[in-house]
Amino acid sequence: MAFPNDNRIILALGAVLAVVAAVVIALIFMGRGGDDEPTTPEERAGLQLDVTEAPDLEPTRELRCFVDGRFVGMATLADCARQNGVATEGLDVGLDETGALAAAPTAQFAPPPEEPPLELTEAQPITPPEVSPVGPAPQPVQAGAPCLRHVGGEWRQLSAGMSQGACVQALFAGTCVRPGDAQYGRWGDLTLRLVPRRVEQSQDNSRFRTLAEQDRNCQFPGLR
Known part of the structure; x- marks a missing residue:
């Protein structure tokens, strides 16, 4: 089998192969990078949680639950409310002393x-100050x-x-x-x-x- 003797043809073939290899490598890295992104609402909530939005947490998300002042384990907001015998609106949700999301009765x-x-x-009765006839008008109490x-x-x-x-x-x-x-x-x-x-x-x-x-x-x- 004979190979071309023109160096220009060899260089052109090498350039084409390099471009193809670069594209393939880029596609591989892009595919791997996508695996690190959160794909479910629960995962995104875990990364972006704000305490002021706690009442809108996903129903399946678990948080530290307190009953009668004692930590009783992880539970959803509804389960924690049932253990405390109150409605979910009767729970305060925020960060406890450990920095973790927690719920406890108000x-x-x-x-x-x-x-x-x-x-x-x-309230003690307030007596308006006396003013002379030529003095300034009294301020409202x-x-x-x-x-x-x-x-x-x-x-x-x-x-x-x-x-x-x-x-x-x-x-x-x-x-x-x-x-x-x-x-x-x-x-x-x-x-x-x-x-x-x-x-x-x-x-x-x-x-x-x-x-x-x-x-x-x-x-x-x-x-x-």
């Missing part, structure tokens, strides 16, 4: 304290109620009179709590409770309803 680790003494929650914080097993008054929004900001702005934990305050005759992602209020120190949502920076943009 305020399980910090139940409401006893109400403060009556003298701390009664700001309505408000006493604002108290529960810390160290006792109630401490922050202000004798402020608005509810200002009281919530003074008590809880910049503070986030873990699942099942809570912090408490008082505005007039209302109990205020900070739990993961929201602050709640109660007139009977037992049944709470949401007052304001908390953002991922532990702030309350909806309150002024």
Whole structure:
């Protein structure tokens, strides 16, 4: 069998073979790289999870479950709620002290304290300052109620009179709590409770309803 003597033909054949080999190698590496990408919603959620989106987790995703303050193992949100005897809405979901996603009944680790003494929650009457006939017009008296914080097993008054929004900001702005934990305050005759992602209020120190949502920076943009 005779081979061509022209070097140009040999170089051209070599170039064609090199291009074909490069294309084949590129296709092999591209195929291998695709295997590392998450292919299911569960895998993507595991990589991109945000605590503020915890209530929208996939139903089959398991997280650390607490019952009566004890870690009882991994469970889905629905299974953890059943073990606690509450609806799924009654669970707080977030990161626990280990940094793992966890669920526990609202305020399980910090139940409401006893109400403060009556003298701390009664607003003192405000007497408008006297002004002379030629003096400046009196400023309107700001309505408000006493604002108290529960810390160290006792109630401490922050202000004798402020608005509810200002009281919530003074008590809880910049503070986030873990699942099942809570912090408490008082505005007039209302109990205020900070739990993961929201602050709640109660007139009977037992049944709470949401007052304001908390953002991922532990702030309350909806309150002024």
